[in-house]
Structure formats: C-alpha cells, structure tokens
Amino acid sequence: MAESLAAAIERAGSAVNLLRNAQARPTIFPVTAEFSNWRSEQQSWRTSVALLDQSHHMTDLFITGPDALRLLSDTGVNSFTNFAVDKAKQFIAVNHEGYLIGDAILFYLAENEFDLVGHQMVIDWVQFHGESGDYDVSFERDGNSIVRAGNPKLYRYELQGPHALALMERVTGAPVPDTKFFHMATFTIDDLAVRSLRHGMAGQPGFELFGPWEEGERVRNALVHHGEAFGLVLVGSKAYSSANLESAWVPSPLPAIFSGHDTDRYREWLPAASAGSLAGSLASDRIEDYYVTPYDLGYGRSVSFDHDFIGREALEEHAANAARQKVTLVWNADDVAAAQRSLLEPGVPAKYIDFPKARYGLYQVDRVLVDGKDVGISHDAGYITNEQVFASLASIENAYAQPGTEVVVVWGEEPNSSKPAVEPHRQVQIRAVVEPAPYSRFARENYRKNSGA
Known part of the structure; x- marks a missing residue:
C-alpha cells in the first residue's frame, strides 16, 4: 500500500523537512523540449502563431452526477450563479483558514458533467471531499503521462498568437463565431468535431482545442498543414513552461494542506508521492510561512461570497x-x-x-x-x-x-x-x-x- 502523506511527514519529522528534501523532480513536461529553439518558440506567440501540446502534462478529473455542481460550489471560491454548459472558469479552492489550495481550469461539458484540468493539488482536494462527503458524484481520473499507463483520454492543443484567429478560420473553412473569453464552441476540423475554449496565454488571443485522443493526430496534422501560411511554430516544453511569466500566472504555490482544520484526514488519504518538493531561500520551520492567500496572487477578482464554501469566513477576513x-x-x-x-x-x-x-x-x-x-x-x-x-x-x-x-x-x-x-x-x-x-x-x-x- 502506498505511503500516506501523514505517514511521510511523521517519518521526516515535519512537513518542511519532508518537502525541502523530497526526491521528487520539479514539474516535468513529457513532450519534446524544443522543436527549434526555445527563444524563437517564445517569440512565436507574440509574432505569428504557436501550437502547444497540452495533452500530456496535466491531470483531468471528470466529475459527473447530480451533486457535481454542489461539490464544486462547496469547495470553490468562485461564483457558480451563471455557470452553464459550454463555459469554463479558473477554479480556485482554499482551506478552512482561507489559504490557497490551488487552481485549475473547470470545463462545464454537459449537464452534471465537468472536467477539472490542471496540476494535481486542487484536483486531489476536490476528489477527497467528493469521496468523503455526502455527494452523489462519480470520478474518472486521467493522470498525466508520467503516471498514466497508456494514452490520454483527450488530446488538448493550444493555439496562441496574433494569427491564431486567421488560422482557425482557414482550418475550419468558416468564420469563427464571436465567442466570449472562457466560453466554448464546437468547430469542424478535417471532418471531426472539435471543442474549443476561447482562451489566452501570455496575453495573446487563442484557442484551446480538445477531443478524443484517437482523433488528435488528424487535428494536429490539419493545424500544421494550414498553419504554414501563417508562420505556425511548434512550441516545446521549455518555452511552454515559461509562458506563465508573461501572463503572470503562478502555476504551483505551496498548497495549504499541511496544517489547519480538518486537513489531518486529507493527509491520511493523500499519497505521499503527491506531496511535491519545496525549493528556495525561505527556510522557515513554520509551514504556514509558505502559504499564500488568493489575494496574494491576484485572484481576488475570482472570489465571490455569494455562497458558502470551505474557508469562506476566513477568506472574508483576508479580503x-x-x-x-x-x-x-x-x-x-x-x-x-x-x-x-x-x-x-x-x-x-x-x-x-x-x-x-x-x-x-x-x-x-x-x-x-x-x-x-x-x-x-x-x-x-x-x-x-x-x-x-x-x-x-x-x-x-x-x-x-x-x-x-x-x-x-x-x-x-x-x-x-x-x-x-x-x-x-x-x-x-x-x-x-x-x-x-x-x-x-x-x-x-x-x-x-x-x-x-
């Protein structure tokens, strides 16, 4: 049986000792590092159009059932009042003390059907509360390609840059409908239905395209073929991993799971392999000194006190x-x-x-x-x-x-x-x-x- 995070912390003597000396590697993007060179690839999302493969480094948690939305509302600081099918949002969760657990992108796929996509920190948190709470939900977890056996369930491609819109119109053979930011639409590429999230990365307009893995190669080939006319550049993991610096997204703040109310049950549930590693010059023995609030990272615009959720009272004080x-x-x-x-x-x-x-x-x-x-x-x-x-x-x-x-x-x-x-x-x-x-x-x-x- 896999060692729990609670057991690993006890073995190491403290959460800080465990994390600072963890043998886990930094985030790995299991795709080609460079197709040309990371400098030119970085420039492509400013000057032409970049194609990035997101199929392998993120975790998908498919959440279905009549209580799926209630679970998300109970664990997320976001408002869900106007959330509907074919919309997405940056889902953010905090602990009972209002400190950040993490964030991920939440896709509203169909009635009672959602896909939570991103690093595992907030995904683990939501799954734990769904499994341990009174919710009529089911989960299907598709880990990243480092931990998963076999192919992903979905392909996921990112098109970014000033020529992204023109390329989408060329590859679909039709004008792109006016789709609001973080709303979804369905397109046809090489006779295949492709779902698209209107998105942006590093400040540039773009699209996140996804669908069944078995269709991914045909979609990619069509994008590459039509992209030649627009200077399309394939972007590898080196450049992609740095894109957040331009859009100012902090991808992996330390999750506030190592102390606080009712987190002991969570640490017993969570495998130690999911703990991650802590690096840097801050060397406090107090794990709380590494925590951040949503306001520390500019997420205040996403916090809504129109519903009850874990950490609401504490987060109101932080606000x-x-x-x-x-x-x-x-x-x-x-x-x-x-x-x-x-x-x-x-x-x-x-x-x-x-x-x-x-x-x-x-x-x-x-x-x-x-x-x-x-x-x-x-x-x-x-x-x-x-x-x-x-x-x-x-x-x-x-x-x-x-x-x-x-x-x-x-x-x-x-x-x-x-x-x-x-x-x-x-x-x-x-x-x-x-x-x-x-x-x-x-x-x-x-x-x-x-x-x-």
Missing part, C-alpha cells in the same frame, strides 16, 4: 486585510550574469540559474528583501525573450509593491537541501525592480482584465 499583492520582479542583469559567471570561477558557485525557467522544486519560494527586511516571496523565475529580461513573479507587501521599488531576491538555499536538482552552492543576493504583473502591457490590457470568468 478585508489583504497584506500582499502580486508583482513582477525584473532581476538585475549584472547580478544574474555574476551568479552565472561564478560557475566559471574558483570556489563554491551560486545556485545554477536555468533558462528559460529557473525553478528547481515544484514549489519555488525565495525571500524578497528591502533593507534586509523580508517583504514577500518570489515564486517562478525565468527568462522572457519577448521582453529580454530575467524576471520572477512575487507576492509583496503592499507598501513595497509600487512599480520602480528596488528589492533584493535571495537566490539559493542555506543550508543546501538534498533535492536532486540541488548541487553544492552558496546563496547570493540579486537586485530586482518591482514592475506590474503581467509585465507585458499587452497581457495587462487584453488578457487579465477578462480572466475573472
């Missing part, structure tokens, strides 16, 4: 006293270069900074300082070709969140942990400047304002 906000930190070019140069100099080098994404644990949590004082945490970090900057997404105290504020990111661990991606290194301080999130002006003005669906 009234939101202490942090999401920003982009643009790292100082000289300091980044100096950290990389240390690998070519005598002595213990700085922690290697990988490009285009520098995360070395599932949950990246680095200290952010002003005059030596901790003022927040830095999450995902990486290089944005379209802006020619190295940047990270961060949750910063309101007093220091104004654009232009100078801060310091502490990079590297002290002491070094035993995670597989951690080599012997020394901590360094890297200067950074606070900028808006998203950093891309196009993304701020044309994407995020619509994303509270």
Whole structure:
C-alpha cells in the first residue's frame, strides 16, 4: 500500500523537512523540449502563431452526477450563479483558514458533467471531499503521462498568437463565431468535431482545442498543414513552461494542506508521492510561512461570497486585510550574469540559474528583501525573450509593491537541501525592480482584465 502523506511527514519529522528534501523532480513536461529553439518558440506567440501540446502534462478529473455542481460550489471560491454548459472558469479552492489550495481550469461539458484540468493539488482536494462527503458524484481520473499507463483520454492543443484567429478560420473553412473569453464552441476540423475554449496565454488571443485522443493526430496534422501560411511554430516544453511569466500566472504555490482544520484526514488519504518538493531561500520551520492567500496572487477578482464554501469566513477576513499583492520582479542583469559567471570561477558557485525557467522544486519560494527586511516571496523565475529580461513573479507587501521599488531576491538555499536538482552552492543576493504583473502591457490590457470568468 502506498505511503500516506501523514505517514511521510511523521517519518521526516515535519512537513518542511519532508518537502525541502523530497526526491521528487520539479514539474516535468513529457513532450519534446524544443522543436527549434526555445527563444524563437517564445517569440512565436507574440509574432505569428504557436501550437502547444497540452495533452500530456496535466491531470483531468471528470466529475459527473447530480451533486457535481454542489461539490464544486462547496469547495470553490468562485461564483457558480451563471455557470452553464459550454463555459469554463479558473477554479480556485482554499482551506478552512482561507489559504490557497490551488487552481485549475473547470470545463462545464454537459449537464452534471465537468472536467477539472490542471496540476494535481486542487484536483486531489476536490476528489477527497467528493469521496468523503455526502455527494452523489462519480470520478474518472486521467493522470498525466508520467503516471498514466497508456494514452490520454483527450488530446488538448493550444493555439496562441496574433494569427491564431486567421488560422482557425482557414482550418475550419468558416468564420469563427464571436465567442466570449472562457466560453466554448464546437468547430469542424478535417471532418471531426472539435471543442474549443476561447482562451489566452501570455496575453495573446487563442484557442484551446480538445477531443478524443484517437482523433488528435488528424487535428494536429490539419493545424500544421494550414498553419504554414501563417508562420505556425511548434512550441516545446521549455518555452511552454515559461509562458506563465508573461501572463503572470503562478502555476504551483505551496498548497495549504499541511496544517489547519480538518486537513489531518486529507493527509491520511493523500499519497505521499503527491506531496511535491519545496525549493528556495525561505527556510522557515513554520509551514504556514509558505502559504499564500488568493489575494496574494491576484485572484481576488475570482472570489465571490455569494455562497458558502470551505474557508469562506476566513477568506472574508483576508479580503478585508489583504497584506500582499502580486508583482513582477525584473532581476538585475549584472547580478544574474555574476551568479552565472561564478560557475566559471574558483570556489563554491551560486545556485545554477536555468533558462528559460529557473525553478528547481515544484514549489519555488525565495525571500524578497528591502533593507534586509523580508517583504514577500518570489515564486517562478525565468527568462522572457519577448521582453529580454530575467524576471520572477512575487507576492509583496503592499507598501513595497509600487512599480520602480528596488528589492533584493535571495537566490539559493542555506543550508543546501538534498533535492536532486540541488548541487553544492552558496546563496547570493540579486537586485530586482518591482514592475506590474503581467509585465507585458499587452497581457495587462487584453488578457487579465477578462480572466475573472
């Protein structure tokens, strides 16, 4: 029988010890790393049209039954008042203390039929409450291609960029109907019915296409064939993993499942293999110091107190006293270069900074300082070709969140942990400047304002 998370924590002595030294790898995208090179692939969603394969790295949880919507409403902070078939939303869940469990995309497929798609953190949480609560629901779980035997149930492709609309009209042979953001439509591609979510990534317009796995190759071939006229670029996992830096989405904040009311039952239920790994310069013994609220990550627009849900009362208090906000930190070019140069100099080098994404644990949590004082945490970090900057997404105290504020990111661990991606290194301080999130002006003005669906 698989070890439970509760047993693993007891064995390690604490949740922090377990996570900081976990042997789990950072998020893996089991698709081709680069079709050309990640720099050109990053540029494609700004200049032409990008085709990304999302079929393999995410988990699908299909939820069916007469109580499916009630389960989602009981566990999600979102409003479900006007939620209907052929709509989708960014589903967000918190624990009883109002701290973030995670988020995923929720598709309303048919009456009493939903698909929750994303990383496993919030998916595990919803499934646990559905199985342990008084709900008439059933689940079908399709894990990612790392854990699943056989092919996915669905193919899932992303088309993004200024030419995405024109390509869709060419490949379907008809004008694309005016579909609102996070609404779905059905198209015909190579005589196959294809469902599409009107979506966006890195601030660019686009479509998420999905259907039965057996039809995926024909749909992909049609997109590639017709895409030649529009400069279509196949995007691999390296570029795709960094796209969130432009749209300012933090993909894997530490889920608040390691403490709090009624989470002990959950830790007994959850396999230890689902715990993930914790990386970064924040080294507190208090697991709560790694938690964030939805407001820390800019999710306040999605919170609705029009229904009862787990954590509602606590979240109302967080809403009234939101202490942090999401920003982009643009790292100082000289300091980044100096950290990389240390690998070519005598002595213990700085922690290697990988490009285009520098995360070395599932949950990246680095200290952010002003005059030596901790003022927040830095999450995902990486290089944005379209802006020619190295940047990270961060949750910063309101007093220091104004654009232009100078801060310091502490990079590297002290002491070094035993995670597989951690080599012997020394901590360094890297200067950074606070900028808006998203950093891309196009993304701020044309994407995020619509994303509270």
